[in-house]
Amino acid sequence: MFNRTPGKTRLKSYRSLPPLAALFMLFAASSRAEDPFFVTYTHQMEEPGNLELSSKAATGMPGIADRFLGAAAEFEYGVKGWWTTEVYLDGQSTAGQSTIFTGYRWENRFRVVPGEHWINPVLYVEYEDINAADKALLEIVGHDSAADLSVPNDEARRETLHEIETKLILSSYFKGWTLAENFIAEKNLSHAPYEFGYAVGVSRPLALTARPDRCNFCRENFQMGVEAYGGLGTHADFGVRDTSQYVAPTIAWTLANGTVLRISPGFGVTSSSLPFLLRFGVTYEIAQFGRAASKIFHTHGGNQ
Amino acid sequence: MKIVLIGFWLSFLSLIVCGEPKGSLVQRAPAKFVQLANPYQGNEAAVLAGSKLFSRECAACHGKDAHGIGKAPPLVTPDVRHAPPGALFWVLRNGSLHRGMPSFAHLPEPQRWQIVSYLENIR
Numbered sequence: 001m002f003n004r005t006p007g008k009t010r011l012k013s014y015r016s017l018p019p020l021a022a023l024f025m026l027f028a029a030s031s032r033a034e035d036p037f038f039v040t041y042t043h044q045m046e047e048p049g050n051l052e053l054s055s056k057a058a059t060g061m062p063g064i065a066d067r068f069l070g071a072a073a074e075f076e077y078g079v080k081g082w083w084t085t086e087v088y089l090d091g092q093s094t095a096g097q098s099t100i101f102t103g104y105r106w107e108n109r110f111r112v113v114p115g116e117h118w119i120n121p122v123l124y125v126e127y128e129d130i131n132a133a134d135k136a137l138l139e140i141v142g143h144d145s146a147a148d149l150s151v152p153n154d155e156a157r158r159e160t161l162h163e164i165e166t167k168l169i170l171s172s173y174f175k176g177w178t179l180a181e182n183f184i185a186e187k188n189l190s191h192a193p194y195e196f197g198y199a200v201g202v203s204r205p206l207a208l209t210a211r212p213d214r215c216n217f218c219r220e221n222f223q224m225g226v227e228a229y230g231g232l233g234t235h236a237d238f239g240v241r242d243t244s245q246y247v248a249p250t251i252a253w254t255l256a257n258g259t260v261l262r263i264s265p266g267f268g269v270t271s272s273s274l275p276f277l278l279r280f281g282v283t284y285e286i287a288q289f290g291r292a293a294s295k296i297f298h299t300h301g302g303n304q
Numbered sequence: 305m306k307i308v309l310i311g312f313w314l315s316f317l318s319l320i321v322c323g324e325p326k327g328s329l330v331q332r333a334p335a336k337f338v339q340l341a342n343p344y345q346g347n348e349a350a351v352l353a354g355s356k357l358f359s360r361e362c363a364a365c366h367g368k369d370a371h372g373i374g375k376a377p378p379l380v381t382p383d384v385r386h387a388p389p390g391a392l393f394w395v396l397r398n399g400s401l402h403r404g405m406p407s408f409a410h411l412p413e414p415q416r417w418q419i420v421s422y423l424e425n426i427r
Contacts, residue, residue, distance in 0.1 A: 035410070048404040050364070081401040114401040116409040176412040208412035212352030220415070258360075287364030291374060 034260045035178055036223040036252035038279045039139055040201035042171040042180045043120035045111055046078030051289035056281040058137040060274040065150035066095040070135030077289070082111040092135040097153045103130025109169070124167035132159035137277070139165070140244050141186045142195030142231050145272035162189040176208045178225070193234040201227035203250070214256050223252040227264075244273040259284050328383050329400055333391035340390030344421045354422025357415055361408060370426050375404060380426055392420045
């Protein structure tokens with residue numbers, strides 16, 4: 001189905017809430033250069049201790065059914081240089097129906113080879129606890145189709161999905177270009193076949209050199225690219241027959257204050273796909289969240 | 305199939321557990337990188353651009369003044385200042401998973417050289 005897939009703290013009481021509030025006021029933003037993709041992953045990991053807050057949304061209209069807006073709130077944390085973990089909270093709103101929370105995902109990415117090579121592998125493992133009304137469309141697998149998105153919320157939300165999704169992420173940087181290829185295998189933990197999918201992307205910043213001044217509109221702040229993604233059937237029916245396939249140009253704009261804005265109009269190229277899918281998102285990275293949080297809670301604990 | 309999977313995970317774990325040799329990262333740069341020349345040598349604009357990139361990409365860990373924070377070492381040291389530009393470029397490109405130094409290969413090469421220009425000029 002379409003996107004169902006897709007320092008030790010010493011906090012012991014509510015007295016620790018004031019430092020928590022202080023924590024969010026003290027953070028420094030980080031404005032790491034970001035790739036413009038929505039579906040395709042590169043081998044870039046979150047920097048250790050940094051917390052990235054993102055929101056990704058997708059809107060479309062499946063045939064004669066009601067327009068929807070699916071969204072995912074992401075909390076990505078760099079645990080180690082080789083390990084990035086991420087939690088997603090998904091929800092959606094369908095015109096004329098309802099706005100609902102559709103579940104959560106817990107994702108982990110492991111960089112398996114140190115150093116930079118001509119191609120760099122990353123392993124991805126995700127657990128999903130969502131329902132069939134999820135429309136965040138974070139990936140397309142199996143025989144996901146636009147028809148899946150037409151099921152009314154009241155009916156779709158009754159179907160709970162517990163799934164494990166794995167990806168092999170391969171990517172390279174070459175003369176300013178980013179090339180990424182993802183191979184996806186997903187398994188519903190109940191009796192359901194393995195489903196497969198893919199995502200590939202290529203992108204490049206508009207300028208390879210940085211200007212000396214702080215700026216919002218310099219060319220180096222814009223990354224443009226294109227990604228293609230879709231389902232590859234199941235283990236019993238592998239291939240692109242009756243699958244959704246999309247091609248989506250995409251652009252990311254990094255503001256001087258560190259906020260990254262992304263937008264991507266996607267075009268379905270098979271009859272099972274949505275004809276048009278608009279994705280947009282915003283990302284903000286908090287530098288060294290782990291260190292600041294640890295310091296505040298330790299200091300507070302010591303004062304008690 | 306099981307043997308392949310077990311072998312793969314053992315290799316992965318050994319990479320994490322064994323880590324890498326101690327000592328400064330710049331001293332571990334391969335010769336082919338050490339001999340690279342900075343295309344922006346003596347370029348003032350590149351130093352300024354490198355300063356901006358340093359604030360964006362590096363200051364969170366190494367400090368705004370590059371004096372180091374916690375495990376992230378200071379960069380205002382003779383070791384860094386006198387390092388061959390190509391060695392600094394290699395460190396930026398590869399990072400060190402074991403030490404928590406990320407790779408900055410996602411930055412285009414010219415921007416990495418601009419950071420090297422800045423590192424060579426900080427006091």
